[in-house]
Amino acid sequence: MKFGVFGGAVAKRGDATADSQGYKGMLDMALEAEDLGFHSIFLVEHHFSGSGQISASLNLLTYIAALTKNMRLGTAVTVLPWHNPVLIAEQAATLDLLSGGRLDFGVGKGYRDVEFDAFCVPKEEALPRYEESVDLIVKSWVSEERFSHEGRFWNFKDIVVEPPCIQKPHPPLWTAAGTDESITRVAGTGFNLLLDHFGSPQRTKERLDVWRTACKQVDRPFNPMEVALARGMTITTSDAEYEAAVEQRLKRVSSMFKSYGALPGLEKKDGPVQPETYADANLAMEDAAIIGSPEQVAARVRQFRDMGFEYMLILFPDDIETLRIFAREIMPEFQESPAAVR
């Protein structure tokens, strides 16, 4: 198995410590994660949240690229309806070039109502904007010749987009999906799949099975490194710590639900989970997140490995100690053992 880290960082306005601390904790964690043997880092992107979330994810990853050697650098996800697709293709290609081909470009169509309102983009345009952007980004990356584009949302005339990417034909595209239908669609596009950190083990297993079936249907070989499963993780050393971690997780997930009304990938087989259903403490935390002693954590990872997962993204923990203990005491077992073969 391989393990990455995943999450955001906070640099809040008006917070006296933000200027100096801001992204520093996340950056320190990112650099140490590389040394600890983590394979990748994926950063979120959000705008105008008022809580100081990362807005310029590709820029932050470019900074991290300069300070790391091997770690893959991903967005999870760049929300395409906010961006000029050609400018974002240039930025992504610049990161791919500077990092020696380490970009994993995660894209999405957006889900937060407040962001659609803020950008004055009607939510019903999310999908067509996303689709036009994906086509244009890929064309920008791969076209060696000048081309023009007359679309519903964007026009470009006689352009060739530079710099070139290192990865050929282009950096991998990743996207999140949660319903059976959307997972099946992703398999057909050639994108890789990001699975959220909210789903229960049972629902997560179903999703992987849907993915395998969908891959077969489109003659796509099943490559376990093309499915990244995100999970919250806290390694605890006492019952009190365990209780506190569970409570913390419940608080966060509930608050996200309240703020955004929906969470990406947090779906049942055929549609969104309702907040009131989800805010069940057991489903939300003890089950979906991985919390416990090193032995308990290892057992939970084994459970996912036995489903066939070989790539797990661990949410930035509050305390980097979780990553250290995980890397030293738990990771070695899984680096040796491939996922169950089906």
Place this chain on the structure above:
Amino acid sequence: MKFGVFGGAVAKRGDATADSQGYKGMLDMALEAEDLGFHSIFLVEHHFSGSGQISASLNLLTYIAALTKNMRLGTAVTVLPWHNPVLIAEQAATLDLLSGGRLDFGVGKGYRDVEFDAFCVPKEEALPRYEESVDLIVKSWVSEERFSHEGRFWNFKDIVVEPPCIQKPHPPLWTAAGTDESITRVAGTGFNLLLDHFGSPQRTKERLDVWRTACKQVDRPFNPMEVALARGMTITTSDAEYEAAVEQRLKRVSSMFKSYGALPGLEKKDGPVQPETYADANLAMEDAAIIGSPEQVAARVRQFRDMGFEYMLILFPDDIETLRIFAREIMPEFQESPAAVR
């Protein structure tokens, strides 16, 4: 006096060496320039040139930020009509935050016809787009409260832009100007002034005088660090090298003229210089660029210092040896001597 470096880099499609070399020469030069005592680096931004010019300047500067400690990091210039002003404000703020407040944000309204055509932006919208963007970027940086914007080109609703900048109230804004009228306008805006590397010493002196007068008129104290003079420079060690450097410079300037029909800041007192006038070898190179032995170069720098310049940006030379010799043999004299006081 202080000295910076200024220029672009090339990462061209289809060039087998581009992937690995691409921006590498420029990056090596940037990092060594910091060690040599250069105060700043300014990077150009261009799109779709087909020659592999830098397109994502803020991203490249963010990479450089991670590898440098003190050097200021500037764009020269970010062309605002191509960008979503709020997204570019986020990117710039992210760079300012990550670099510990080292951003110098150079902005312009664009001048290349081919870029206006490519982005499908009518050139007559350049100025109003630029002006709306500048207002929105500054507001994005400084507003601690949520705000909305209904403009001619952009709408945003109830946004607060994050992360915060380190520099307060916001990073310095720079812009290029060449005619007396535009220089006077810049003085009134509070922006700093970039002077091009094409103008003759005589015209350059006139421009500084216009700037001083304009500053007085608006009660802006004259701060020589708020005027950066760009200059081409090649240190040569023989007549043959001198001839080659002059010829090289002529070739480049003529080719830029041919490609773009205009060059930024290359104006007489009241309007553009025509290519046929400019392509006079003497004006174009021996006069405007600084080419010669260390003694000759020092004499030319003295000439500009005596006009009142204290900040000079040296175009990336073809051979980093020019920067090394300059830093070791020439810079020390000028670091000690302030510009002539007027």
